[in-house]
Amino acid sequence: MRLTLHTDYALRTLIYLGIHTDRLTSIHEIAQAYGISENHLIKIIHRLGRGGFVETLRGRRGGLRLGRPAHDILIGDVVRYTEEDLGLVSCMQAPAEGVRPCLLVGGCSLRGILNEALGSFMSVLDSYTLEQAITAHERRLLDAPPPTTP
Numbered sequence: 001m002r003l004t005l006h007t008d009y010a011l012r013t014l015i016y017l018g019i020h021t022d023r024l025t026s027i028h029e030i031a032q033a034y035g036i037s038e039n040h041l042i043k044i045i046h047r048l049g050r051g052g053f054v055e056t057l058r059g060r061r062g063g064l065r066l067g068r069p070a071h072d073i074l075i076g077d078v079v080r081y082t083e084e085d086l087g088l089v090s091c092m093q094a095p096a097e098g099v100r101p102c103l104l105v106g107g108c109s110l111r112g113i114l115n116e117a118l119g120s121f122m123s124v125l126d127s128y129t130l131e132q133a134i135t136a137h138e139r140r141l142l143d144a145p146p147p148t149t150p
Contacts, residue, residue, distance in 0.1 A: 001088060001118075001121065003079065003083060004082070004083060004084075005040075006043075006044060006047075006082055006083075007078070007079055007082040007083055009034070009036055009040065009041065009044050010044050010047070010048055010053075010078060010082045011075070011078060011079075011133075012030075012034050012036075013030055013041065013044060013045065013048065013054070014048070014053060014054070014066070014070075014073065014078065014130050015130065015133060015134055015138060015142070016030050016033060016034075016142055017030075017054065017064060017065060017066045018066060018070040018073075018130050018131065018133075018134050019134060019138065019139055019142050019143055020065075020142075020143075021065070021066065021070070023063075024057060024061075024062065024063025024064060024065055025063055025064050025065070026063050026064065027041050027042060027045055027064065030064075033142055044082075045064060047081075047082065048067075048082075049067070051067075051081045052067045052068065053066070053067050053068075053073060053078060053081070054066065054067050055067045066130075069131075070129060070130040070131035070134065071129050071130075071131040072129070073129060073130040073131075074125070074126050074128070074129055074130075075125045075126070075128045075129070075130065075133060076122050076123075076125035076126035076127075076128075077126075078130075079122070079125055080122070086118060086122075088114045088117070088118055089110070089111070089114055
C-alpha cells in the first residue's frame with residue numbers, strides 16, 4: 001500500500017502546524033520548509049480546512065493553524081479523509097465504468113484477507129495522534145523563525 005503525495009503533504013502540513021501552535025503560519029512558510037509547490041499546498045490546505053483539521057484566517061494578519069489540538073487529531077482520520085480510495089485491489093474499490101468485475105467476486109477469500117490487512121493498517125494509524133507523531137527531531141528541524149516579509 002502506498003499513500004498519495006496529497007496525504008503525505010497533508011500530514012507534513014499538520015506536523016508543521018502542530019509544532020507552531022504559538023503563532024499563525026503561512027502556506028509560503030510551509031512550502032519553503034518542505035520544498036513543495038505552494039499551488040499544490042493551497043489545494044491540500046483547502047481540503048484540510050473543509051475537514052476541520054486546519055483553520056484558515058484571512059486578512060493582513062491571517063494565516064493557518066490547527067483546527068483542533070494535536071492530541072485530538074488521529075493520523076487514521078487524516079489518512080481516511082485525504083485518500084480518495086483505500087481499496088488495495090480492484091474488487092475493493094468503487095466500480096469504474098468500463099472495468100470488468102473480477103470473475104472470482106463472491107467466492108474469493110483474498111478480498112477478505114486484504115480487507116482484514118487494511119483494517120489492521122488503519123487500526124495502527126488510529127492508535128496515534130498528531131501530537132505523538134511530532135518528535136524532538138522534527139521540532140529541531142522545523143522550529144525555525146518564520147521568514148520575514150518585506
